[in-house]
Amino acid sequence: MLIEPGYLFSQHSLNTYVRCQRRFLLRYIEHQPWPMPEDEDPLDYQRHLARGRMFHQWLVRRHWGIEMSEIVEACEDSLLRQWWRAVETLFPWDALPDGIREAELPVVVSLGEYRLYARYDYLALDPQNKVAVIVDWKTLASVPSYQVLRERIQTRVYLYTLIAASHVLTGGKSLAPDQVKMLYWFANYPDDVIEIPYSEAAFQQDAHYLQSLVREIGRRPREAFAPTEDSRLCAHCQYRTLCHREVITSAEEDWLDEEIDFALDLQDIPELEY
Amino acid sequence: MRGQELLSLPLKLTREQQKVVEWPREGGQSLFLSGLPGTGKSTALMARLAALLRVGYRPYEILVFLPQRAQVVRYEQVLASLDAPIRGGVDCLTFYSFAKRSVALFWPRIASVLGFAHPEREPTFLTLETAQYYMWRIVEPLIRAEGYFSSLKIRRERLLSQLIDNLNKAALVGFDYKEVYSRLKGAWTGSLERLHSYWQAQDCITRFREYCLAHNLVDFSLSVEAFQYLWKREDYQQYFRTRYHHLLVDNLEENVPVALDFIRWALEQIDGSSILAYDLAGGHRIFLGADARYAAEFANYCDCALECRDLVRPAGAPLAFAGAVRRALGLSPLVGETAFQEAVRAQYRGKYWVNMLDWVVERISQLVHEEGVSPREIAVIAPYVSEVLRFALEDGLARKGISMHLLRPSRPLRDDPIVRALLTWVILGHPAWREALEKGEYLLPVEDVALALQVALADLDPIRARRLARAAFPREMRRLIDLDGQESLLTPEERGHLWEEVGYQIRRRYKALLLWLEDAQQRDSEGVDIFLSRFFGSLLSTPGFGFYDQPERARVYGRLVESAAKFREAVRISSELDQDTLVREYVRLVLDGIASGEYVVDWPTFFATDAVLLSPAYAYLTRDLASHYQFWVDLGSDGWWNRPNQPLTHPYVLSRHWPVGRPWRDIEEERSRKEALGNVVLGLAARCTGGIFLVSSELGVDGTEQDGRFQRAIVRAMRMASNEQ
Ligand code: SF4
Numbered sequence: 001m002l003i004e005p006g007y008l009f010s011q012h013s014l015n016t017y018v019r020c021q022r023r024f025l026l027r028y029i030e031h032q033p034w035p036m037p038e039d040e041d042p043l044d045y046q047r048h049l050a051r052g053r054m055f056h057q058w059l060v061r062r063h064w065g066i067e068m069s070e071i072v073e074a075c076e077d078s079l080l081r082q083w084w085r086a087v088e089t090l091f092p093w094d095a096l097p098d099g100i101r102e103a104e105l106p107v108v109v110s111l112g113e114y115r116l117y118a119r120y121d122y123l124a125l126d127p128q129n130k131v132a133v134i135v136d137w138k139t140l141a142s143v144p145s146y147q148v149l150r151e152r153i154q155t156r157v158y159l160y161t162l163i164a165a166s167h168v169l170t171g172g173k174s175l176a177p178d179q180v181k182m183l184y185w186f187a188n189y190p191d192d193v194i195e196i197p198y199s200e201a202a203f204q205q206d207a208h209y210l211q212s213l214v215r216e217i218g219r220r221p222r223e224a225f226a227p228t229e230d231s232r233l234c235a236h237c238q239y240r241t242l243c244h245r246e247v248i249t250s251a252e253e254d255w256l257d258e259e260i261d262f263a264l265d266l267q268d269i270p271e272l273e274y
Numbered sequence: 275m276r277g278q279e280l281l282s283l284p285l286k287l288t289r290e291q292q293k294v295v296e297w298p299r300e301g302g303q304s305l306f307l308s309g310l311p312g313t314g315k316s317t318a319l320m321a322r323l324a325a326l327l328r329v330g331y332r333p334y335e336i337l338v339f340l341p342q343r344a345q346v347v348r349y350e351q352v353l354a355s356l357d358a359p360i361r362g363g364v365d366c367l368t369f370y371s372f373a374k375r376s377v378a379l380f381w382p383r384i385a386s387v388l389g390f391a392h393p394e395r396e397p398t399f400l401t402l403e404t405a406q407y408y409m410w411r412i413v414e415p416l417i418r419a420e421g422y423f424s425s426l427k428i429r430r431e432r433l434l435s436q437l438i439d440n441l442n443k444a445a446l447v448g449f450d451y452k453e454v455y456s457r458l459k460g461a462w463t464g465s466l467e468r469l470h471s472y473w474q475a476q477d478c479i480t481r482f483r484e485y486c487l488a489h490n491l492v493d494f495s496l497s498v499e500a501f502q503y504l505w506k507r508e509d510y511q512q513y514f515r516t517r518y519h520h521l522l523v524d525n526l527e528e529n530v531p532v533a534l535d536f537i538r539w540a541l542e543q544i545d546g547s548s549i550l551a552y553d554l555a556g557g558h559r560i561f562l563g564a565d566a567r568y569a570a571e572f573a574n575y576c577d578c579a580l581e582c583r584d585l586v587r588p589a590g591a592p593l594a595f596a597g598a599v600r601r602a603l604g605l606s607p608l609v610g611e612t613a614f615q616e617a618v619r620a621q622y623r624g625k626y627w628v629n630m631l632d633w634v635v636e637r638i639s640q641l642v643h644e645e646g647v648s649p650r651e652i653a654v655i656a657p658y659v660s661e662v663l664r665f666a667l668e669d670g671l672a673r674k675g676i677s678m679h680l681l682r683p684s685r686p687l688r689d690d691p692i693v694r695a696l697l698t699w700v701i702l703g704h705p706a707w708r709e710a711l712e713k714g715e716y717l718l719p720v721e722d723v724a725l726a727l728q729v730a731l732a733d734l735d736p737i738r739a740r741r742l743a744r745a746a747f748p749r750e751m752r753r754l755i756d757l758d759g760q761e762s763l764l765t766p767e768e769r770g771h772l773w774e775e776v777g778y779q780i781r782r783r784y785k786a787l788l789l790w791l792e793d794a795q796q797r798d799s800e801g802v803d804i805f806l807s808r809f810f811g812s813l814l815s816t817p818g819f820g821f822y823d824q825p826e827r828a829r830v831y832g833r834l835v836e837s838a839a840k841f842r843e844a845v846r847i848s849s850e851l852d853q854d855t856l857v858r859e860y861v862r863l864v865l866d867g868i869a870s871g872e873y874v875v876d877w878p879t880f881f882a883t884d885a886v887l888l889s890p891a892y893a894y895l896t897r898d899l900a901s902h903y904q905f906w907v908d909l910g911s912d913g914w915w916n917r918p919n920q921p922l923t924h925p926y927v928l929s930r931h932w933p934v935g936r937p938w939r940d941i942e943e944e945r946s947r948k949e950a951l952g953n954v955v956l957g958l959a960a961r962c963t964g965g966i967f968l969v970s971s972e973l974g975v976d977g978t979e980q981d982g983r984f985q986r987a988i989v990r991a992m993r994m995a996s997n998e999q
Contacts, residue, residue: 006354032825033832036811042804046839054396061379064513071382074394101920106334108353115354115361125514158289168330168360241823 003218005113007128011157014210017217018153020228024217026239051080052139054103055187056121058084061138063122068190083139083187090190091117096133097126100169109164114214118161127170132180134158143192151197155182159198160206177203283321287314290582297547299520304541304548306573310593310609311960312900315551318521318582320352322549323364326520327356332831333363335546336520339537340368341528341559344897350679360490367519369533370494374399377492378514387600388500389487397492403837404844406434406868407859412481413437414615417998422474426921429867431686431844431867438493438923441479443928445495446530446563448502451479454928456935457719459936461927468921475922491844495527498532505539525898527556527566531930534568538575545988551575555608555956558895560925567931570849580887586870590619592966596959602990605952614995619903619965627908629668634905635670637967638886641903642676649676649988651902653887655958657913662975667888677885681893687837692830695729697861698722699809702754703794706854707861711752723747723754730813730820731783738776745772746784748916756788757781783818801846802860806831831858837864895925895957902964909970910980914954915947929966951984 002025017024026032039045039236058068074085105120122135136154146248159182166175182196226236227243234245287295290307291314297305309315319338340346349366367375377384378399385393399406413434416422423433444451455476459469486493494502504510521544523529525535541548550572554684557566573579595614597607622633634654641647659682668678687693699705701718710716720743727746728739735901748763755761756779757769766773772782790813794805810831814821821828825965841860845851850860887894887901891914906913918924926946927938959966968988973979 004354006351006356006361008354030825033835034815034825034827034834035809036805036815037804037807037834042807044798061382061918064379066380066382068382070394071396074376102334106363107916108333108360110359111359117362165360168332172331173333238811241811242823242828 096124313582698726
């Protein structure tokens with residue numbers, strides 16, 4: 001069996017699978033390095049990632065009440081400063097449920113014989129009134145439509161895991177799906193907040209969808225992980241020479257968002273172990 | 275552990291394990307759990323963790339502290355196999371990851387107190403490689419201009435790692451790094467020259483520390499020192515209390531003193547429960563500063579102590595054997611001495627090393643092919659693993675259709691020919707190098723160019739690569755030339771012969787390489803990682819080139835790119851050097867053997883490998899592996915007895931237990947070696963569930979006679995046993 005029971009799926013890996021099964025295999029199962037740049041300007045791409053990571057780190061500090069003004073003032077990156085000012089002044093902090101607030105919260109729930117992982121940028125939960133909001137900080141260059149976000153695997157995974165883990169998060173009672181929502185906040189467009197509500201029907205649908213998706217992946221033999229038919233997706237994929245893909249036009253959307261999950265950053269692991 | 279069966283929890287727990295699972299979950303009670311290896315302590319902790327999750331404790335409020343990341347993987351695998359709705363999200367961390375994460379989070383509050391010159395800017399955390407690089411920049415001018423360390427015969431990378439080790443030891447043991455000199459000097463009983471070297475070492479680490487503080491660089495030692503300061507602050511205490519309610523610590527004895535200080539502090543903060551597991555035969559990481567003696571004191575700091583006495587792994591006979599060897603070494607056996615003969619499955623002592631290896635291969639083959647033993651249940655353990663040993667065993671086993679997995683501390687990146695070849699391309703593709711080459715400041719041997727061509731071009735064997743390199747990289751020009759162009763030194767006839775010999779298909783590809791390099795030279799330098807990525811993507815991974823459809827070779831490529839990217843990140847932010855110089859610095863760093871490569875992509879795959887394991891004893895023990903059969907080879911080698919030659923540092927003197935000013939004499943050296951060997955024997959035996967094969971040769975691999983202390987102790991133990999009978 002290629003995928004062992006207990007395998008940890010995430011929104012990134014599932015999203016990858018849905019778009020290209022072969023990329024899922026290479027990246028998440030075989031951990032195949034194929035060191036070609038995914039972007040024309042790799043330095044710019046790395047800066048984009050670093051800036052996103054820093055922004056998230058600052059928000060974690062804010063959550064723990066660590067004063068950031070000196071660091072923000074001294075920061076030479078004007079875009080990062082601008083994002084910070086926006087989140088400080090324009091984000092509706094007070095409108096969020098109160099009681100439990102967590103930043104960079106990992107949640108791992110059972111999904112059939114496999115596991116599903118999510119890491120919420122920010123969770124605000126009121127255990128008394130049993131309401132919760134997951135906030136996701138987005139540093140994208142444009143704002144996707146409500147429909148795109150609603151259908152996004154990230155939304156489905158996050159809301160599903162929240163309900164599945166809610167009895168543990170609240171310390172007893174589960175949350176009802178219609179009492180939770182997902183809030184996307186865009187650092188470059190701070191006024192364009194997109195809120196996605198949830199419902200029992202959507203939860204059941206997601207449960208069914210996610211479970212059958214991982215079952216399908218789990219049963220698949222190695223050779224069945226097919227390359228995508230939409231060759232435009234290959235334009236920004238590092239494996240394009242491994243897949244012998246000639247790239248003609250590039251897709252609007254790329255894979256960059258996959259990388260921003262900074263918290264699972266394996267580079268944290270030191271080479272020297274004491 | 276190796277083998278799938280060890281990764282999930284057993285259905286039935288022992289009495290002690292059950293007690294651990296049922297230990298009160300509220301009220302902050304702490305339990306000290308001790309026992310020999312193989313008595314099920316880790317399993318007890320894992321079962322406890324599983325129980326906490328099953329009844330609905332929040333995973334992120336549980337902190338699991340482990341001495342090394344290989345164990346983190348094991349805990350993760352147990353979580354994966356759980357039958358609970360929540361199956362992860364627990365903070366399973368090593369002390370260093372925890373310290374670093376805390377320091378990064380609280381940076382704005384602590385940076386100025388710690389003396390960083392720019393507390394208002396974010397820090398740069400150094401990897402071992404980048405720390406060595408900065409140390410190198412400090413040490414090199416001192417070696418050149420002031421003759422530092424001239425009395426020591428030591429390779430550069432080892433010099434640097436010992437200097438850094440001194441800083442790290444100071445931080446981990448918890449003394450001021452400015453005391454390194456006085457501590458080493460106080461214990462030294464030899465020549466005056468060494469004292470100079472100690473002083474020079476102190477000078478280098480002091481300069482290094484000052485440089486780090488001035489440039490917001492946080493190396494390992496500074497992270498640890500910063501964390502020591504941090505956890506004593508009230509705001510951190512508050513944070514910790516909010517964040518964590520349960521603490522589990524495995525292999526407490528493998529922790530360094532400062533980590534133990536922290537655990538002691540954490541016991542006071544935790545309001546749920548704490549359980550610490552202590553291995554009575556552990557403390558193998560002494561060279562990394564582990565302090566088993568201090569860890570043993572935790573029996574007094576905890577509310578209750580419990581000893582696991584029953585062996586879960588059937589290692590009774592091997593343990594008895596270890597006890598007998600310990601007695602022969604003049605140590606306390608630590609385990610009951612029952613009959614141990616059945617522990618020794620077979621012995622071999624022949625004259626020649628090669629025959630010894632043949633015997634090992636034969637016996638392994640018998641086990642696998644005749645007795646149906648899975649290769650992953652077999653480990654070959656040597657005091658250290660040389661290239662010759664690796665090659666001989668791998669080759670021998672391959673001929674029997676058995677694969678081998680090597681577990682070895684990281685090796686310098688430059689030892690890999692693919693890496694060397696790629697760096698040659700970096701040299702050839704950068705104008706800064708080109709100048710140095712043309713002026714003769716840097717000499718690039720034609721063999722290196724041949725290797726680069728051989729790696730870059732598909733279907734080019736070493737002989738033809740050499741032929742091509744000699745023509746394409748003429749000594750008088752010191753760069754690659756267009757063989758069909760005007761600068762070619764060949765006559766048309768010679769050119770015809772060349773391509774005929776080398777192959778006409780190579781001609782077109784060689785030209786493509788040249789064009790690509792020319793193009794690259796026009797671009798602004800972007801760093802080694804990006805240069806190599808572009809080279810890979812636009813040429814080397816395409817048809818006709820060396821990495822086309824070569825996923826395995828691409829792993830090495832990926833490792834180099836990853837190392838170069840980390841270097842660029844760490845050095846770019848805090849240095850005044852331009853990109854071209856950084857490229858040159860990185861290439862030198864690797865070629866001088868400083869950059870070593872244990873990379874993320876490498877380590878988890880180990881668990882999936884169905885192969886015989888070859889490992890140095892120390893690595894085997896510290897990764898807490900276990901096997902059914904162990905071959906202890908090269909028993910006559912002094913490697914079992916000697917500790918690594920570290921003229922600039924000292925694991926025992928730079929510990930908490932050694933009083934400053936007390937000389938370290940031969941008698942202490944003798945005792946410490948005996949104890950270390952005694953612990954190795956016990957540790958190995960406890961991790962052997964079937965039988966041990968004792969293997970030695972009269973002559974070592976280099977032809978010298980071998981009669982080491984380990985071999986002698988084994989002979990004595992055997993003799994004592996037969997006399998008693
Ligand atoms: S190159 Fe295209 S087909 Fe290949 S893995 Fe990437 S997206 Fe999939």
